Amino acid sequence: MSDGAFTLHGIYYDGRHPVGAQAELLFTGREAALTAADFSGRYYARRLLVSPRIGRADRFINLPDGGQFQCADHPFLASLPQESRSEGPVAWLEERWGVALAGVAVIAAILLSGYFYGLPAAAEHLAAKIPIETEQALGREALAWMDSNKWFRQTSLDKDRQKKIREGFEGLISNLPLRASYRLEFRDSHFTGPNAFALPGGSIVITDDMVKAAVSREEVLAVLAHEIGHVELHHTMRSVLQNSAVAVAVATVTADAASLSAAVAGLPALLAQTKYSREFEAEADDYAFRLLRQRNYPPAAFASLMERLEKKYEKGQHALDFISTHPSTAERVKRARASEPTR
Amino acid sequence: MDWKCPVCSSLNKDHLVRCACGHEMKADNRENNILPPASETHEKQDHPGPGQPGELALVFTGSGREYFRVWVVNLCLTLLTLGIFSAWAKVRKKRYFYSNTTLDGTPLQYLGEPVPILKGRVIAATAFMIYYLASHFFSSLMPFVLAAGTVLAPWVIVRSTAFNARYSAFRNMTFRFDGKYTGALKAIYAWGLIPAIVAGWIFNWYGKYPAAAVLFGVFGLTFPWWIRRLKNFIVGFTSYGNKRGEFSATGGQFFKVYFSAGLIFIAIIFVTSIAATATYAFLKNPQILFLFSMVPIYLGYVMAYAYVQAHSSNLVWNSTRLGPLRFASTLSACGLTKLYIANAVAIIASAGLLIPWAVMRTLKYRVDNLRVLQEGGLTAFQGSETSAVQAAGAEMGDFFNMDLSL
Numbered sequence: 001m002s003d004g005a006f007t008l009h010g011i012y013y014d015g016r017h018p019v020g021a022q023a024e025l026l027f028t029g030r031e032a033a034l035t036a037a038d039f040s041g042r043y044y045a046r047r048l049l050v051s052p053r054i055g056r057a058d059r060f061i062n063l064p065d066g067g068q069f070q071c072a073d074h075p076f077l078a079s080l081p082q083e084s085r086s087e088g089p090v091a092w093l094e095e096r097w098g099v100a101l102a103g104v105a106v107i108a109a110i111l112l113s114g115y116f117y118g119l120p121a122a123a124e125h126l127a128a129k130i131p132i133e134t135e136q137a138l139g140r141e142a143l144a145w146m147d148s149n150k151w152f153r154q155t156s157l158d159k160d161r162q163k164k165i166r167e168g169f170e171g172l173i174s175n176l177p178l179r180a181s182y183r184l185e186f187r188d189s190h191f192t193g194p195n196a197f198a199l200p201g202g203s204i205v206i207t208d209d210m211v212k213a214a215v216s217r218e219e220v221l222a223v224l225a226h227e228i229g230h231v232e233l234h235h236t237m238r239s240v241l242q243n244s245a246v247a248v249a250v251a252t253v254t255a256d257a258a259s260l261s262a263a264v265a266g267l268p269a270l271l272a273q274t275k276y277s278r279e280f281e282a283e284a285d286d287y288a289f290r291l292l293r294q295r296n297y298p299p300a301a302f303a304s305l306m307e308r309l310e311k312k313y314e315k316g317q318h319a320l321d322f323i324s325t326h327p328s329t330a331e332r333v334k335r336a337r338a339s340e341p342t343r
Numbered sequence: 344m345d346w347k348c349p350v351c352s353s354l355n356k357d358h359l360v361r362c363a364c365g366h367e368m369k370a371d372n373r374e375n376n377i378l379p380p381a382s383e384t385h386e387k388q389d390h391p392g393p394g395q396p397g398e399l400a401l402v403f404t405g406s407g408r409e410y411f412r413v414w415v416v417n418l419c420l421t422l423l424t425l426g427i428f429s430a431w432a433k434v435r436k437k438r439y440f441y442s443n444t445t446l447d448g449t450p451l452q453y454l455g456e457p458v459p460i461l462k463g464r465v466i467a468a469t470a471f472m473i474y475y476l477a478s479h480f481f482s483s484l485m486p487f488v489l490a491a492g493t494v495l496a497p498w499v500i501v502r503s504t505a506f507n508a509r510y511s512a513f514r515n516m517t518f519r520f521d522g523k524y525t526g527a528l529k530a531i532y533a534w535g536l537i538p539a540i541v542a543g544w545i546f547n548w549y550g551k552y553p554a555a556a557v558l559f560g561v562f563g564l565t566f567p568w569w570i571r572r573l574k575n576f577i578v579g580f581t582s583y584g585n586k587r588g589e590f591s592a593t594g595g596q597f598f599k600v601y602f603s604a605g606l607i608f609i610a611i612i613f614v615t616s617i618a619a620t621a622t623y624a625f626l627k628n629p630q631i632l633f634l635f636s637m638v639p640i641y642l643g644y645v646m647a648y649a650y651v652q653a654h655s656s657n658l659v660w661n662s663t664r665l666g667p668l669r670f671a672s673t674l675s676a677c678g679l680t681k682l683y684i685a686n687a688v689a690i691i692a693s694a695g696l697l698i699p700w701a702v703m704r705t706l707k708y709r710v711d712n713l714r715v716l717q718e719g720g721l722t723a724f725q726g727s728e729t730s731a732v733q734a735a736g737a738e739m740g741d742f743f744n745m746d747l748s749l
Contacts, residue, residue: 011449013515015731017722018584020449020514049733051452054435055409057442058450060515066731068515070449086457090435093416100412103419104696110422138480145482149550244475252421252429253695256414256436256702267691 004029010058010071012036025061025069027076034069041065050080052087055094111249115272119245120238120279127237132181135237136201143185143203155186155208162186165211168221172295178202178232184224186211194309196223198230200237213312214305222292222302229287235280246272277325285332289339303336397717399668403710405443407700413439414699430461433746444710446513454510454517454735455746463503463745486545493541497527500573503748508581509735516726517735522580530576531569536562567601568594570655578663584724586666592658600654604647611643649679660713667719673712682708 005028012023012034023036027045034041043064051060059077061069071077082088093099146152155162166184173179181202189195194210204227206220214220230236250269289299310329326332417432434457441453470492477488501522508520532538540558542548548555562569571594578590619636626632653674660672686701728734 014726015515016726018514018516018724018726019721052438054438054442055405055413057404057439060452060732062733066515066728066733068732084456086431087435090416090420090431094413094435097412100415103415106419107415107422141480141482240479248426252426253418254690254698256698 006076008061008069008071008074008076010069012039013068013070014039015066015068020070023069025071034063034067039067041067046081048080049083050077052082052084053077053091107253111253114249115246119242120276123238123241123245124234126241127234130234130237132178132201134201135234136181136203138236139199139201139203142199143205151192152187152189152205152207155188157186157208157211161211164217165206165220165224168217169224172221172225172228172291176228176232182228182231196227198227198236200231200234202231204228204231213309215308216301218297218301219305221297222288222299222305225288225291225297226284226302228291229284230280233280233283233287235284239276239280242276243273246276274325278327281326282332282335285327285335286339289336293339293341299336299339303333306333306336399447399715399717400445401710401713401715402445403443403707404445405439405703405706407703410439410703411696411699414702427461430457430464433457433460440706441511444706446715449514452512452732454512454732455506456510459506459744460746463506463747466745467747489541489544493532493538497524497531499747500527500531503746504577504581506744506746507748512732512735513583515732516584516724516730517732519582519730520577520580521582522576526576526580530572533572534565536565536569565594567597571597574659578659583665584726584730586724589664590659590662591664592662596658596662597655600651600658603654604650607650608643608647611646612640615639615643645683646676646680649683650676653679656709666723667717667721669716669718671714671716673714674709675712678708678712 005026007027008025010023010025011020013020021036021039023034023039026033026035030045032043032045032048034043041063047064049062051062053059053073056073058070059073061071061077061080062083063069169182169184173182183203185203185205186208187205188208192207194207194213196204196206196210198204204224206224206227210223211220214223247269250272254268285302288302292299292302306329413435417428417435420428421432434453434455437453437455441451444451474488474492477484501520501524504522505520508518511518536558540562543555543558571592574592575590578588581588615636619632623632653676656674657672660670663670682705686705689697690701
């Protein structure tokens with residue numbers, strides 16, 4: 001090695017047949033000389049191209065005449081021209097346990113902070129920038145689609161009752177920022193039962209069963225106030241943004257494992273998304289309680305309706321609370337009663 | 344075990360007899376198909392000689408510990424660059440898988456480059472966004488999206504298969520896929536079933552004429568024949584050297600695989616529902632029973648899935664010929680089921696940290712169950728100017744050269 005000569009031992013492939021020949025590549029100065037069973041060649045060392053390092057796997061050296069020389073990884077190869085500049089530093093990182101452990105910490109920090117703070121904040125910011133007209137177009141299209149696919153029937157509530165509820169609803173939205181965008185829709189649905197939901201842009205649908213389950217107008221208005229909360233806080237848009245981001249993040253992390261088992265990839269996304277959904281519901285509840293108090297309605301009406309619905313429809317599902325899209329009824333009732341103005 | 348070279352102290356793999364610096368570890372000669380050094384003999388030894396049956400050793404040498412570091416570093420960089428690095432990460436990971444799969448002592452080589460992969464990913468992400476928006480919000484646009492997808496699907500199949508073949512190499516010769524758009528169109532849309540189903544969506548036949556749903560039934564029944572045409576197209580247009588793949592599986596064989604998987608699933612649902620009905624009377628809370636019966640049903644689904652994976656994979660390999668090479672795949676539904684369950688449990692229990700370990704295990708299991716049988720010499724494969732590894736790099740800049748596979 002004193003004169004700068006160095007020999008690599010490996011296998012030569014001519015590219016004509018997948019048959020190798022044991023070979024030597026001798027480096028002297030700027031020259032590389034290949035000697036194999038029935039082939040020899042001389043090249044400029046700077047015209048060779050070495051494949052990137054990966055683990056402890058063999059490396060391949062492309063020769064200018066189309067031949068290839070395969071040999072075990074060796075520090076000497078670092079002095080030759082590399083096929084890929086970007087992969088060298090990555091390979092350097094991949095070899096170090098310290099880097100890997102730091103990497104785990106960074107990944108955990110990114111995922112957790114993004115999940116708890118970054119993503120909700122970014123989604124809120126972005127959703128506020130989407131013009132309400134866009135949201136309205138989406139909402140109208142969605143309702144038209146549900147109607148044309150026979151999700152609902154015409155409401156069977158009498159005109160008088162509808163009118164009373166509408167008047168109360170107008171009172172609730174009277175000076176809200178999005179007041180011009182609201183539309184209250186009555187529908188009859190036999191398979192969703194008592195239900196109310198807000199579509200993006202201000203369309204709020206309430207089912208006949210929900211109106212009938214309420215014993216007073218205050219209770220109906222309490223439900224509508226909750227849906228108004230979803231609209232004012234842009235929850236549909238925020239949840240679309242947050243859920244897509246979660247789906248993309250989970251797919252990125254489990255990309256390798258996705259083919260191993262769908263459950264592995266699906267479960268974390270489901271858990272993450274239902275947590276966001278529960279937060280939106282709690283946010284809409286709080287918004288509703290404030291709105292009701294402002295308009296001199298009792299938030300406790302929300303509590304009494306919730307309790308009645310639970311007694312009638314859902315019995316003992318508490319074991320599944322952590323994958324539920326809504327907070328537990330007991331908790332919502334407690335918060336409603338707690339926000340009742342003290343007299 | 345790996346060994347450390349006493350002369351230059353670099354680490355060498357178990358299967359290597361000689362360090363790159365020239366120090367020899369074992370005296371015995373290397374693998375088949377490798378000629379001894381010039382000084383020893385000038386005669387070609389193309390073992391096992393033409394006509395003689397033999398086997399090329401296929402070995403997977405990847406390790407969970409080593410791949411863990413590759414995985415963490417690449418995932419971390421992907422997250423830090425908001426996904427842009429994912430194309431580079433894909434190259435590193437595929438390079439690791441290929442480099443650690445040795446056939447007859449020589450590792451496979453992955454030649455894909457990040458930029459065409461990134462290009463493919465940007466296009467795929469845009470297409471997905473359009474689909475997502477159309478399906479959730481702009482349903483009136485959905486017919487156009489579906490029509491465009493139907494027209495583009497054959498192109499996506501051809502491009503992604505061609506990319507994977509072109510940038511996979513063995514012994515300085517790349518694979519090649521020269522299927523064309525019209526070929527893919529014929530393979531996946533022959534009989535017109537899929538276009539008819541898509542047309543059904545576009546013109547809303549299913550709402551108007553419930554009888555149109557028969558299309559799905561027919562497609563479900565003929566699905567095995569559809570899969571056969573697709574595999575036949577892919578294998579038949581893939582070549583190595585000047586040898587094209589030949590595919591001999593029949594649709595009936597695929598049907599048997601899917602039919603058996605269906606029977607397994609139905610049998611498990613049947614047994615579960617009998618057991619559930621029998622215990623129903625003794626339970627106060629029927630919801631718990633529902634939860635408990637989901638477990639065997641999910642298990643049944645995993646088993647049926649593993650059965651399809653194992654047996655269709657076996658069928659494809661065992662019906663494929665490439666020049667003098669045949670393949671013998673011996674995956675079992677039972678083995679794959681155990682593997683999937685152990686992987687899922689390990690991944691969940693470790694909060695994802697064991698994903699690399701699970702990936703290595705799965706690849707090792709697949710490679711261990713694949714044998715490459717040789718009938719005749721490898722000199723039957725003849726490379727050309729365009730098949731050399733160096734030629735592959737030159738096309739990387741082409742606009743349509745992109746990786747659309749996931």
